[in-house]
Amino acid sequence: MTKESLMHELQLRGEGTLQVPPQDLRMHAEMCVALGAPLVFMYATEEANAFRVHAVFSAEDGFITLASDLPKSSPSFPSLTRSIMAAHWFERLMHDQFGIVAKEHPDWRRLMHHENIPEGTHPMRKEFMWNTKLDHANVPYPMHAVEGKGVYEIPVGPIHAGIIEPGHFRFNVRGERILTLEGKLFFKHKGVEKLVEGKTPEEAFPFIERISGDMVVGHSLCFAQALEEASGITISERAKYLRVLWSELERASAHIFDIGNMGGMGTGFTFMAAQGFRMVEEMRRMYASLVGHRFLRGAITIGGAHDIDESGAAEILNTIDRIEREMKRILQIAYGSDGLMERFETTGVLSNEAAKAYGARGVPARASGVAFDVRTAHPYAAYKELGVNVVTEKVGDVAARFKVRDRELTESLRLIREVLAKLPKGEVQAKIAFKEGSALGAVESWRGAVINFVRLDSSGKIDRCAISDPSFCNWPLFGEIGPGNIVPDFPLCNKSLNLSYSGTDL
């Protein structure tokens, strides 16, 4: 459904953000979702005399934002989660950030704050200084427990045997069979959204690049696009193609890593990991020689992108040709191994219904048959000109996620070749000047959609920057994927999603 017809159905008029009374927000939201525009993002902002809740829906030809002003004295609105699961974590997050209460929310625990943060701490309010020293509190965080004969609880983490980021997982099991699985993340809050406020976009840019170490292009491109739209900056054709190039290179290396990691570390088919990690390392060295950073920091700039010359293009082509050849051989062995496919198939199934309800993004959603890809849904950079074949699978198990990665890798390499063949000549960097305004940015990073909201004040500094990382939307999927599987298969499910802890806890 297009924005036009959606607004007609909702009987709302206006440009940009549509204001609705708080008590009507749920009704309008339900209608949007029922009419085929899923809820993709919720964020709050602080206005002169109100907190404003925004709900962003993805229509056919763009995003539609509903907003409600809530009085600062008692900000509350009827929870959307009752009918729209995708709002679940967003509403809890807005409570931690601003103290906005989503009435009748079915799971009203804290989300971003861990136990040591005192009650009533709402760091995103303007009155809260970023360097406030908080008292050491001990607010209980009850986790779901199952009772019954032979039911055990397995607490895992936040410190793990391997070197990974902190995350606590609580399993309720009977024997080896998982009954429920709940994650508790947010152990290392960085406060990016707070820190960038009051900074110029150039000052804020390094913070955005570091949100999630392996998703530099995804986040920086999304931020840059939001800024460019808010300030009316047009970027050159060459920059558009270069942005596709860096995005697809990041996607390719991430997918190679994941393919190796799922096969190698998840099931113990070690040669896949050894080969996959070797190829990723080769690509990282290439990035270092092209951009100056192994994880592509600096590849995207506000108003442009890092340029390449003839020899750089030749180097990329050579590398991806070789890697494609080698990956083909490795995948041939992988698909030929009954033991490996047996581990993948039927493990960690995410149903299409659940993927839609939770608002899953990226690979897990597409592996469950949700054909949503920002590159085609809301094209940016040069994706419209290049065209993208969206890859989907139906089954939604680990094998499906593996296949989606495999096929997306092929598509990425095709796009890279096409970009290098068609790369227009000309200037790369546009002149940038920031002015008051706000805009949404949306990008399909390799993990899934990154959606940002940026608002600049009259001096061109950041007034509010709301960031939604795909990991944030996909972590709750574990509660759906885990139960029914056995405990030793959980790490494989985990690797098949490969979510970022850092991106979740901004």
Next chain:
Amino acid sequence: MTFALITFQTLLVLAAAPAVIGMIRKMKARFQNRQGASIFLPYWSLLSLFKKEMTVTRHSSWVFRVVPFVVFGSALFLAIAIPSFAAGILSASLSNIFLVGAVAALGSVFLVFGGMDTASTFGNMGSSREMTIASMIEPALYVSLASLAAFASFWSLDGIVLYFASVPMYTTLPAALSLIALVFVLLAENARYPVDNPATHLELTMVHEAMVLEYSGPYLALLEYASWIKLTAMLALVANLVFPWGILVAPFAGFAFVVALAAFVIKLALGAFVIAYIESTIVKMRFYRMQEYTSLALIIALGGLAVVLFTFAI
């Protein structure tokens, strides 16, 4: 003389064990096109573990402290009793198949106690899995050993190895199935693929590693060393049955001694290669399919028994 040989054989197995593990790791690395660490690294790992400070949780009892010694003792017994380098040097009763099986099981059971004693989640999880696997693989162990015993008409491993070494190789063909079953048992008993992944860092998938997770320093060294010795001794036994050449038998001449030493090294290297090959070409099985693996082992063992009994009948 016999006493000296027993001591020599035991020390040989003890000395070879870290190198066997090192070889497996090196070969696995080569299979993955990696360089791999030196095969002598496990010696240094052991030494550094012995030198390290040990942390024992307050929530553990004396069981936790006894376990490393019992487990190591059990492995030591296997090194003494299993004819790996020389055969015919021991009283046959010491390597009785049931005694060897029971002592090996004693080690496993105490390891399980060690995993449970600290009441940590992973220790208990590993212990539960270990007991499940151990109880399912045990029938295959005893059926295959008993078939070999029946075939050789000896109840001791020593007698079986001597018999295999004394007859022409083609006459031992009827025991082939039993030997295959024994390889299945060896992989399961020693926490190798497809039952367990010894290289994993994923605490949720561990079996053996989960049980020793709470151990550190010298105790961990003892437990690790014990598992290496057990693998080496069992590998040598199977190798001696599959390739019944070169084992030292009476009279213990000087030249035969050198040949036996070379054969010992070659057989262990071959065994390490087979394990590395298996671990590089297959994936770890899903835990709930373990009963298929163990039933397959038992069926092969029963088939072996049938073949052996049939051979007697004709």
